[in-house]
Amino acid sequence: MNYLKNYSIVILRIIVGSIFLWTSLTKIIDPSKFAREISNYHVMPFGLENTVAIFLPWLEFFIGSALILGIMVDGSIIICSALLIMFNLLVAQAMIRGFNIECGCGLKEGQLVGSQKLIENFTFLGFCVLVYFRQNKFLEIFPKTELSDK
Template structure:
């Protein structure tokens, strides 16, 4: 592996890890709001939205920490990629159905007030970029300054 690929991997790992850690940290402080944000997508029953709303921030924090540490990088990046695909599909679904919601990606989310419009194109573009970082790390998990390197 070329040195520049390891540096690019480090940047991808830190960027994606920080994004997941920040998203989870925002939500974990108010799990009821997290459940309401999941419920706003209208894709599952309330009980399931409550479960997802509690589990999602914890998983985001876990994936973020693994990525920042460079531990189990391929696994963490794979989980991040799956999450990004689910987030993109959820946002696209909300957009296609004409819902007016805050995606809840880096906020507590939920239904937007009347007159406030969501920016779904931006949300999807950002998530596609994060998905690209995750895919890069699945393919090239060896990066500078990772615990994976020290353990191998």
């Protein structure tokens, strides 16, 4: 049973990691498009959307890769959770303000902000919580702990 649980956690970790890795790639390829998508949310002061568009995709790339490979899982899952909460706040404020804009999530071309996006993000956040509170550090390559050898 424990074996099954361990593998389930690994699968959840890889799902979340793959999503972050995949979405980061389109943003890395075209940062100016991503900057415009951020700008559409009308929350970023002083033209800082460009700075975010340069930095954020790389952060997503590294945490996504780390989750898939099992490297510093705790740190990457904390960042994933924080990002998902932030994305949901952005989507929610856009919905409240009545913006009919593309979410800029990089997952599906042309996906608009809406409740579907919120549900998606909450689901992934749930996966993150399960991974963070895992009992065994199973199939994690760095840092090695006593638990990882069990």
